[in-house]
């Protein structure tokens with residue numbers, strides 16, 4: 001039997017992910033041509049610095065949504081980790097202690113979500129909306145409306161510094177490594193296969209010996225830890241630990257993941273598509289911002305893109321179904 | 332007879348799905364007052380033909396006539412309205428509705444003020460079940476029905492339509508002899524009332540028993556149509572698979588070794604009680620019984636996908652953690668479950684991914700799983716089981732029912748288990764491959780595999796098993812050696828009211 005029904009170039013090019021990549025390239029080309037100031041090295045630098053937290057969080061989010069679940073508490077974990085990082089610094093701990101401690105706290109936050117979802121059998125939407133409020137409440141409660149800002153310059157500069165003379169920030173290296181790790185995890189390990197199987201049919205996965213509950217728990221812990229890491233980065237990048245840091249970022253993350261071709265129903269998705277989805281949102285935002293468009297309008301644009309990306313495949317599918325009776329008119 | 336036109340006439344009907352020609356030239360002529368068998372290998376195009384008659388698919392070419400009138404259905408509702416009732420191979424019920432609601436969906440009996448008359452619906456469903464001789468509660472939700480019960484609901488739904496043409500696509504695949512007999516009585520009643528019936532089955536004894544005419548299909552084309560009396564089963568098989576299948580139950584003798592699987596006092600309140608048995612290395616133990624006797628439930632509990640209230644399961648002397656299939660698989664257990672579409676396969680995934688689903692961990696090198704390794708395993712096993720699919724990356728939903736079943740078998744055999752539990756292993760598999768599956772099971776047993784086999788097909792149990800355990804109403808009521816197990820002894824033990832003491836039938 002043949003291994004593949006279609007030749008390799010069709011399998012590589014005729015995909016949902018390629019569509020996002022194509023739109024990303026188009027958006028880049030149009031923005032460079034039309035938008036004043038959208039070109040050159042500075043654009044790349046700021047684009048990477050700006051999308052880094054969303055990109056980080058989108059990686060574990062991709063796996064969670066691929067199982068058919070969701071984690072809406074990520075931005076609140078960013079806030080809580082930011083506050084923790086700041087408070088530990090204020091209390092005199094070194095940042096090499098504060099960093100892992102904050103990430104650990106994020107993992108615990110994720111474990112709470114994961115336990116309730118996997119072992120409590122509760123819907124992740126409800127659980128993480130609850131913890132979205134809870135973790136944000138804790139963050140704001142711990143630090144009030146003040147901020148911790150006196151971080152050592154060596155750290156805050158490190159977060160924004162470029163690689164030598166190149167336009168690429170140092171954090172690019174970390175991002176590339178994490179993207180690679182998650183791509184391998186999802187696409188080339190038994191664990192990743194299990195994740196997709198759970199999204200397609202969790203009952204069949206269970207009958208194949210997949211420990212569905214443990215897999216979900218692991219994913220939520222990953223999500224919490226990576227969100228906390230993003231929280232530390234966010235704090236250093238803006239030099240400020242605040243309880244309301246990154247409020248609302250979960251929407252950008254989910255939007256980027258869905259734009260990247262991950263099915264909201266689970267079972268389908270690829271890391272390269274999600275990376276393109278994140279960059280697409282980043283390019284749109286920075287281009288619009290350079291044009292002097294307000295955040296409100298930017299949100300409208302991103303929201304519309306999201307709705308279109310979720311609805312378009314359904315409409316296309318619907319058309320195909322309705323067209324079917326029209327072809328092949330019998331005798 | 333004033334109307335000479337056949338009830339159904341198909342000629343040269345074709346249907347392709349992209350590059351796959353599922354049906355090349357389907358020809359079938361069914362007379363009123365006739366029960367017409369349609370047989371052929373897995374993937375021959377039988378279900379595709381049925382789906383065209385039932386309005387699920389639209390044909391690409393060819394003629395379809397009902398009572399001499401050309402028809403071209405654009406949906407199942409049109410077919411239904413034209414008097415065509417179809418029992419599809421893979422029934423799709425609405426899990427949230429009750430059994431009775433599923434049967435009367437879209438044509439609920441109305442009472443005063445045009446309100447749905449639930450009482451009439453319930454009574455109608457009860458009557459249908461009585462005719463079919465099954466004990467099913469019309470008010471229970473369809474969710475969680477066994478495959479056999481789902482099939483019964485489909486049958487009841489189709490019969491209640493009172494159609495001029497009834498098409499049944501492998502309705503008996505999950506039924507045991509008693510339910511089959513009832514179904515046949517109903518079908519004969521329809522025939523005697525002048526209706527036309529099309530019957531698809533891989534059990535040729537059923538074809539001989541029920542049908543008057545038989546049409547053979549192969550590779551999407553019509554091969555022959557004959558009166559059943561005029562053609563032998565061997566000849567039919569030869570036409571279907573292109574060669575003779577001499578021995579359907581090749582039993583390789585083996586000497587049972589150590590006890591591998593030991594089940595002690597297993598109990599799940601309301602489902603099964605005090606179930607104890609053991610399976611030795613090299614032994615095939617059959618679990619026989621009627622639909623609903625609790626055989627599948629026992630298998631599921633042993634494998635760990637269901638919990639149990641009391642008792643223990645041990646493999647090689649080590650007790651398994653209850654409710655933990657991951658641990659069971661690690662201990663060497665494998666379960667080919669009853670419901671291939673819900674439990675056996677991730678239907679959205681490809682053949683390759685499904686076959687390698689349980690073996691993934693073993694295939695990975697340093698934690699990395701390469702598609703090559705998956706493809707190699709899948710090619711090997713789908714070759715051994717004669718899986719027919721467009722390519723290894725074909726999605727399981729596009730495969731014929733029998734081929735899906737082969738993928739489930741391949742997936743579990745590929746794990747190299749110590750104990751293999753198979754629940755209706757050959758459900759929907761054609762005769763040629765069936766003999767192959769039996770040979771494989773038998774050979775593996777001779778090499779030391781312990782097999783626990785559930786099958787509603789009595790000849791399969793009797794032909795393959797070294798010992799037969801009969802389950803009735805959740806208890807093991809008889810343990811018969813191969814020499815003592817006959818259709819009579821097994822059926823007597825399996826049927827409630829016939830005998831009650833354990834070993835009575837032996």
Ligand SMILES: Nc1ncnc2c1ncn2[C@@H]1O[C@H](COP(=O)(O)OP(=O)(O)OP(=O)(O)O)[C@@H](O)[C@H]1O
Nearest residue numbers: 348353373374375376377378379729730731732733
């Ligand atoms: N939706 C589909 N897309 C692609 N191929 C399909 C589709 N449906 C059926 N086929 C192909 O058409 C062929 C005939 O399938 P069909 O289900 O009619 O076989 P069958 O005779 O009913 O077999 P079985 O005895 O296993 O039920 C198979 O090779 C199958 O893979």
Ligand SMILES: [Mg+2]
Nearest residue numbers: 378420731732
């Ligand atoms: Mg079929």
